[in-house]
Amino acid sequence: MELIQYAFDNIDLLASRTLEHIALVGVAVGLATLTGVPIGIAITRNERLARSVLYAASIIITIPSIALFGIMIPILSLIGHGIGYVPAVIAVLLYSQLPIIRNTYTAINNVNPALREAARGIGMSPNQRLRMVEIPLAVPVIMAGVRTAVVLNIGVMAIAAYIGAGGLGTFISRGISQSDPRQLIVGAVAVSLLAIIVDYSLLALQKRLTPKGMERAASTA
Amino acid sequence: MIRLDSLTKVFDTPKGAVVAADHISMEVPAGEICILLGPSGCGKTTTLKMINRIVRPTSGKVFINGDDTTGMDTQTLRRNIGYVIQQIGLFPNMTIEENITVVPRLLGWDKARYRERARELMAMIALEPDAFLKRYPSELSGGQQQRIGVARALAADPPVMLMDEPFGAIDPINRAVIQDEFLKMQQALNKTIMFVSHDIDEAIKMGDRIAIFREGRLVQYDTPDDLLTAPKDAFVESFLGEDRALKRLNLVKVREIVSDEIGSVTPSDTLETALARIDDFGYSNAILMVNDKRQPAGIVSRSVARTTKGYCRDHFQSVPAAVHLDDDLRKVASLMFAHDITWLPCVDDDGRVCGQITQRAITSHLGSRYRARQAADATAAKE
Numbered sequence: 001m002e003l004i005q006y007a008f009d010n011i012d013l014l015a016s017r018t019l020e021h022i023a024l025v026g027v028a029v030g031l032a033t034l035t036g037v038p039i040g041i042a043i044t045r046n047e048r049l050a051r052s053v054l055y056a057a058s059i060i061i062t063i064p065s066i067a068l069f070g071i072m073i074p075i076l077s078l079i080g081h082g083i084g085y086v087p088a089v090i091a092v093l094l095y096s097q098l099p100i101i102r103n104t105y106t107a108i109n110n111v112n113p114a115l116r117e118a119a120r121g122i123g124m125s126p127n128q129r130l131r132m133v134e135i136p137l138a139v140p141v142i143m144a145g146v147r148t149a150v151v152l153n154i155g156v157m158a159i160a161a162y163i164g165a166g167g168l169g170t171f172i173s174r175g176i177s178q179s180d181p182r183q184l185i186v187g188a189v190a191v192s193l194l195a196i197i198v199d200y201s202l203l204a205l206q207k208r209l210t211p212k213g214m215e216r217a218a219s220t221a
Numbered sequence: 222m223i224r225l226d227s228l229t230k231v232f233d234t235p236k237g238a239v240v241a242a243d244h245i246s247m248e249v250p251a252g253e254i255c256i257l258l259g260p261s262g263c264g265k266t267t268t269l270k271m272i273n274r275i276v277r278p279t280s281g282k283v284f285i286n287g288d289d290t291t292g293m294d295t296q297t298l299r300r301n302i303g304y305v306i307q308q309i310g311l312f313p314n315m316t317i318e319e320n321i322t323v324v325p326r327l328l329g330w331d332k333a334r335y336r337e338r339a340r341e342l343m344a345m346i347a348l349e350p351d352a353f354l355k356r357y358p359s360e361l362s363g364g365q366q367q368r369i370g371v372a373r374a375l376a377a378d379p380p381v382m383l384m385d386e387p388f389g390a391i392d393p394i395n396r397a398v399i400q401d402e403f404l405k406m407q408q409a410l411n412k413t414i415m416f417v418s419h420d421i422d423e424a425i426k427m428g429d430r431i432a433i434f435r436e437g438r439l440v441q442y443d444t445p446d447d448l449l450t451a452p453k454d455a456f457v458e459s460f461l462g463e464d465r466a467l468k469r470l471n472l473v474k475v476r477e478i479v480s481d482e483i484g485s486v487t488p489s490d491t492l493e494t495a496l497a498r499i500d501d502f503g504y505s506n507a508i509l510m511v512n513d514k515r516q517p518a519g520i521v522s523r524s525v526a527r528t529t530k531g532y533c534r535d536h537f538q539s540v541p542a543a544v545h546l547d548d549d550l551r552k553v554a555s556l557m558f559a560h561d562i563t564w565l566p567c568v569d570d571d572g573r574v575c576g577q578i579t580q581r582a583i584t585s586h587l588g589s590r591y592r593a594r595q596a597a598d599a600t601a602a603k604e
C-alpha cells in the first residue's frame with residue numbers, strides 16, 4: 001500500500017522519468033536500426049566479413065554496462081560529454097548492434113533460394129531484389145531483433161542513471177543511496193512494466209509491418 | 222529461335238574442374254518446344270540456366286532470334302525471357318496481381334496497361350481474375366500457383382521461355398491437366414521454349430524435339446518419333462526404356478490412321494442385310510449399327526445375324542467403345558485390350574461415325590518406320 005501511495009504521490013515525476021527513459025532507448029535503438037540493418041544486409045554479400053562483424057558485435061554485448069560507461073568517461077570527456085545523455089545513447093547503440101545485425105543477416109540469408117532465383121530469372125537487379133523481395137520478407141525477423149534490442153536496453157538504460165543520463169534508473173539509484181526501498185521498488189517495477197508493455201507494442205507493430213501474404217507463415221513460425 | 226553454339230560450363234570444385242556442359246550446340250526453331258532430358262547431373266539444367274545467365278557460361282554463345290546475347294545487359298536479357306522453375310517461386314509478399322505484373326512493372330509499363338494485361342493472363346490460364354488477383358500465393362493450391370508461375374513468365378510476352386521442370390512438383394492428375402492446358406496455350410502463343418524434364422513420358426507428350434543429355438554432353442537431338450524409332454546408342458535406348466515402341470502410341474492421333482471405310486447397318490435393316498454386309502466388307506465377327514444421326518448405336522454380331530431372323534433394332538449388343546479423331550493411339554490400344562476387340566469405330570466432333578481404326582492399322586503404321594529404317598540400313602550396308 002505504502003508503495004502504491006508513493007507511486008501516486010510522485011506520479012508526475014514517474015511519468016516524466018518514464019518518458020525520458022523511452023526517449024533515451026528510442027533514440028539509441030532508432031539509430032542502431034539505421035546502422036544495424038544496412039550493416040546486416042551488406043554482410044550477406046561476404047561470408048568472411050559477416051563472421052568478423054558478428055564476432056565483434058558479440059564481444060561488445062558481453063562487456064558489462066558499468067564497465068562500458070567507465071571506459072567512455074575519459075574518452076568522451078575529450079568532447080565534454082563524459083557523463084550524461086551521450087554515453088548512455090552510445091552504449092545502447094552498441095548493445096543493439098548484435099540483435100539487429102544478426103537478425104537482419106539471418107533473415108536476408110534465409111530468404112528461400114527459389115525466390116531469389118525467380119527474382120534473378122525474371123530480371124530484377126540486386127537492388128530491386130532487396131527492395132521488392134528480400135527486405136519485405138525479412139521484416140518480421142528484423143523487427144524481432146529490434147524488439148530484443150529494445151527490451152535488453154530498457155534494462156541497460158536503468159543503469160545509465162549512475163552516469164547521470166536520467167530515466168527510471170534514477171529511482172533505483174536514489175533508492176539505494178538513500179536506503180529508501182519505496183523508490184527502489186517503484187523504479188524496478190516501473191522498468192519491468194515498461195519492458196513488457198513496449199515489447200507487446202512492438203509485437204503489434206511487427207504484425208502490422210509483416211507483408212499480408214506472409215501472415216499465415218509468420219503465425220506458425 | 223534459340224541457338225546454342227559450343228556452350229560450355231566448367232565448375233571449379235575442390236576436387237578439380239568438373240565439366241557440367243561440354244560444347245553444347247543445338248538450335249530450337251521458332252515456335253517449338255524442345256525438351257532437355259536426361260538423368261540428374263547430366264548438364265540439362267546447367268545448359269538451360271546458361272541461356273539466361275543464372276549460370277554464367279565458361280565459353281560459347283547463345284543466340285536468340287539470331288542475335289548474339291553475349292554483349293546484352295543481363296537484366297534486359299532476362300526480362301525478355303520467360304522463366305518458370307519447379308519451386309514456382311511466387312513472391313509471398315505480393316498479391317497474385319503483383320506477382321504476374323512484376324516484369325511489366327520492371328519494364329516500366331503504365332498502370333492501366335499492366336492491370337489490363339493481368340486480366341488477360343488470368344483468362345489465358347483459366348483462373349477467374351476477380352476471384353484471384355487480390356489473393357496471396359499462400360491461399361492457392363500447388364497447381365494454381367504453377368499456373369500463376371507460367372502467367373508471370375508470359376506477362377511481358379517474351380518470344381522465348383525457359384522452363385526448369387515446371388510441372389515436376391505437381392501431383393500426377395493435376396500435372397496432366399496443366400500439361401494439356403499449356404499445350405493448348407502454346408498453340409496460340411507459339412513461343413520458342415526450352416523445357417527441362419527427367420520424365421520421358423512428359424518429354425514425348427510436350428516436346429516437338431527432345432535433346433538427350435549424358436554427363437555434360439548432348440547425346441541425341443531429334444523429334445520424339447525419330448528418337449523412339451532410332452535411339453543412337455545403348456544409353457539412349459536404356460533411357461527411353463524397353464517399351465519405347467509402345468511410347469510411340471502417344472505420338473500418333475487416330476486422325477492419322479483412321480480408315481474412312483466402315484460398313485454399317487441401320488436399326489431398320491434386316492439381319493439378312495447385316496449378314497450380307499458383314500460378308501461384303503469381310504468382317505469376321507460383327508458390324509456396327511448407327512442411328513439416323515450416324516451415331517454408334519450398337520453392334521450386330523455375325524452369329525446372331527446368321528441364326529436369327531428379324532430386324533437389327535431387336536438383335537444388337539451395345540457398342541463397347543468409340544474413339545475420337547483427336548485421341549492418341551495409346552488410348553485406342555488400351556480400349557482394345559480392355560474390351561478384347563480388334564477394331565473401334567471413330568467419331569468426329571459431333572459424335573458421328575466417320576471411320577474405324579483396327580489393330581492391324583496400328584501395328585502397320587508403327588511398323589512402317591522400322592521397315593523404312595531397315596530398308597535404309599540394308600541399302601547403306603550394300604554401299
